[in-house]
Amino acid sequence: xxxxxxxxxxxxxxxxxxxxxxxxxxxxxxxxxxxxxxxxxxxxxxxxxxxxxxxxxxxxxxxxxxxxxxxxxxxxxxxxxxxxxxxxxxxxxxxxxxxxxxxxxxxxxxxxxxxxxxxxxxxxxxxxxxxxxxxxxxxxxxxxxxxxxxxxxxxxxxxxxxxxxxxxxxxxxxxxxxxxxxxxxxxxxxxxxxxxxxxxxxxxxxxxxxxxxxxxxxxxxxxxxxxxxxxxxxxxxxxxxxxxxxxxxxxxxxxxxxxxxxxxxxxxxxxxxxxxxxxxxxxxxxxxxxxxxxxxxxxxxxxxxxxxxxxxxxxxxxxxxxxxxxxxxxxxxxxxxxxxxxxxxxxxxxxxxxxxxxxxxxxxxxxxxxxxxxxxxxxxxxxxxxxxxxxxxxxxxxxxxxxxxxxxxxxxxxxxxxxxxxxxxxxxxxxxxxxxxxxxxxxxxxxxxxxxxxxxxxxxxxxxxxxxxxxxxxxxxxxxxxxxxxxxxxxxxxxxx
Numbered sequence: 001x002x003x004x005x006x007x008x009x010x011x012x013x014x015x016x017x018x019x020x021x022x023x024x025x026x027x028x029x030x031x032x033x034x035x036x037x038x039x040x041x042x043x044x045x046x047x048x049x050x051x052x053x054x055x056x057x058x059x060x061x062x063x064x065x066x067x068x069x070x071x072x073x074x075x076x077x078x079x080x081x082x083x084x085x086x087x088x089x090x091x092x093x094x095x096x097x098x099x100x101x102x103x104x105x106x107x108x109x110x111x112x113x114x115x116x117x118x119x120x121x122x123x124x125x126x127x128x129x130x131x132x133x134x135x136x137x138x139x140x141x142x143x144x145x146x147x148x149x150x151x152x153x154x155x156x157x158x159x160x161x162x163x164x165x166x167x168x169x170x171x172x173x174x175x176x177x178x179x180x181x182x183x184x185x186x187x188x189x190x191x192x193x194x195x196x197x198x199x200x201x202x203x204x205x206x207x208x209x210x211x212x213x214x215x216x217x218x219x220x221x222x223x224x225x226x227x228x229x230x231x232x233x234x235x236x237x238x239x240x241x242x243x244x245x246x247x248x249x250x251x252x253x254x255x256x257x258x259x260x261x262x263x264x265x266x267x268x269x270x271x272x273x274x275x276x277x278x279x280x281x282x283x284x285x286x287x288x289x290x291x292x293x294x295x296x297x298x299x300x301x302x303x304x305x306x307x308x309x310x311x312x313x314x315x316x317x318x319x320x321x322x323x324x325x326x327x328x329x330x331x332x333x334x335x336x337x338x339x340x341x342x343x344x345x346x347x348x349x350x351x352x353x354x355x356x357x358x359x360x361x362x363x364x365x366x367x368x369x370x371x372x373x374x375x376x377x378x379x380x381x382x383x384x385x386x387x388x389x390x391x392x393x394x395x396x397x398x399x400x401x402x403x404x405x406x407x408x409x410x411x412x413x414x415x416x417x418x419x420x421x422x423x424x425x426x427x428x429x430x431x432x433x434x435x436x437x438x439x440x441x442x443x444x445x446x447x448x449x450x451x452x453x454x455x456x457x458x459x460x461x462x463x464x465x466x467x468x469x470x471x472x473x474x475x476x477x478x479x480x481x482x483x484x485x486x487x488x489x490x491x492x493x494x495x496x497x
Contacts, residue, residue: 003029003073005452008064008237009439010057012082012166013245014103014267015314017056019064020436021073022443024452026462028436029073032063039100044107044358046349050088050097053166054173061233077450078174078228079241079442081248082166083267084189087141089152089163089214095177097169098149098161102141105268105307105349109140110358121207128194128201130279130288135358136305138165139191139208146210156211163214165190167242171225174239179226182216184298185247188290193218195279195290198298220293221247222449241445243292245438246270250291250301251445252437253406254460261402264438265409265417268352269309269384271391273302273400284394285354294448294456302398304353304391308346308362310411312380315348322373330414332377338477341366343488344379354394357493365488384411385421386485392425404428408437415469423473424481433464 003023011018015038020031034056039047068075085104090097102108113133125133135141142163146152155161162172165186171179187193187200192210194201200215219225225239243251246264250272253262258276263269272291279288279300291301313326323329343365345351350358364379392402404427412418412431422429434440447453 001072003071005450006068006073006075007443007446007452008061008075008078009443010061010078010080010170011245011436011439011442012053012057012080012170014083017053017060018439019057019060020439020443021064021068021075022440023073024447026434026440026443028434029071030064030067032060032067034060042108044110044349046103046106047100048086048103050090050101050169053101053169057170058232065233065235075237077241077446078237078239079444079446080167080170080239081243081245081438081442082170082186084165084186084244084246085136085138086166087138087145087163088166088169089142089145089161090169090172092160092162092177095172098152099145101166102145104136106141107135107350107358109135109144112140112144113358116207124203124207125191126281128196128204129191130188130195131191132285132287132356134356136352137189137191139204139210142210143208156214159213161214162216163210164216165244167244168216171239171242174228174232175226176229176232180216181219181225183219183221183223183242184290184293185221185244186242187218189244195288195300220296222294222445224449238450239446240449241442241447243442243445246272246303247290247292247301248441248445249408249438250274250441252439252441253408253432254456254463255406256299256456256460259400260406262406262408263388265309265384265407265411267309267311269306269388271304271388273395275300275302280398280400282394282398284397285356286391286394286398287353294445302395302400304394306384306387306391307349307352309384310409311348312344312346312383313411316376316380322376326410329377329381330416332374333381333416335374336378338481340375340378341484342371342375342379343484344376344383345488345492346380346383347492351493353391355489355493359496360492361495363488363492363495365491381414381417382420385417385424386482388421389424389482402427404430406430406432408432408435418469419472422469422471424478426471426478429469430465431467431469433466
């Protein structure tokens, strides 16, 4: 069987790079994945080697394309989705990064943010970018690199350096350095982009001391981002879709209507609520951001960001070595009663929404001599659900309540997690048939530009739900569990070292 109009989706994530070949109907024809190294050079610092990001991405693309040929799948376009906020600065002439990629989880610029934190600056950042003044975003990371690499500021002023989030870096490498561009969703996560005027903001550039000369061109999500060179991939292919991972998942979940909501459970957890053409300003520390821009139309979103979701399970596996694989956690969780009394607050990289405390640190509460691996595993899974509850509560306080939620990401392959999530949130949880919604969203964006799909309606028509989970927990138990979680979070926020 031959497959025409296939799409290569590059999903460059926080812990691995993936390439997936989708058919025009959204079927996964083949894929390849490769993990890469996480670096923690100091307390609160998280880095990646840009060359390893590139080589792992190139490797999986070449593997997927080679397999596609054996399946007679004709690939015609590329979509890219990426870990957001992660910051790279490279030399325009050589294409080499001048410092490691500073990852979105990195908190090294917390003191820099504190130094900038006046009422006027907080208001400027909020009103222009829709974001908060926090080390999570790219702006202070860029400034830190320019201030800490010898000669970097002079080179930046001379136009010799380029800044980009991971999508920009990959586009530059794929096109042989011919294109320096990003899309509106990634730009909207930098603290440098005005989501109302859709331009880099001079006042924000001045505030964060970032020169305009290093910035990429900003395009729509479905747009022409140049040609991936045949010398790189073995065939010349247009790059026609780009979005940050959470916005790509929003597209992949077909959350195109105002009020639709999705929650992705990867390294972190991110809840996005489509607010249509309206920028909704939260009173509860949620973010206003761009969901997507297609054919000149911008849809905005309200976002809650949880820094640690699947990363908590990764910590169990790699950090303290109490499990061998993430799959073990479902069976371990089932061994315990609901009221087992142990809570993990996974503030390994500070706490995100709605608390936004970069100095918070992870903690475990309620341990006894009877505490065992199952308690750790279950508390890690539960913490993700409890944090999601906090985000939906914040959204409700901002005037938007969810009746159901669309989920995706590696963690929700676990049925126990989905059911517990539904129980804690007291809403229906829908899991799609195609779980790789982040990569699928990138493919959809490229396919729209390539003419494979003629409208968003066409995408919705081929979406299928695998299973729906409905709440089945007594209110008294739910309230007791949430009360314990609230107490644990308050204790964590109170602890300072």
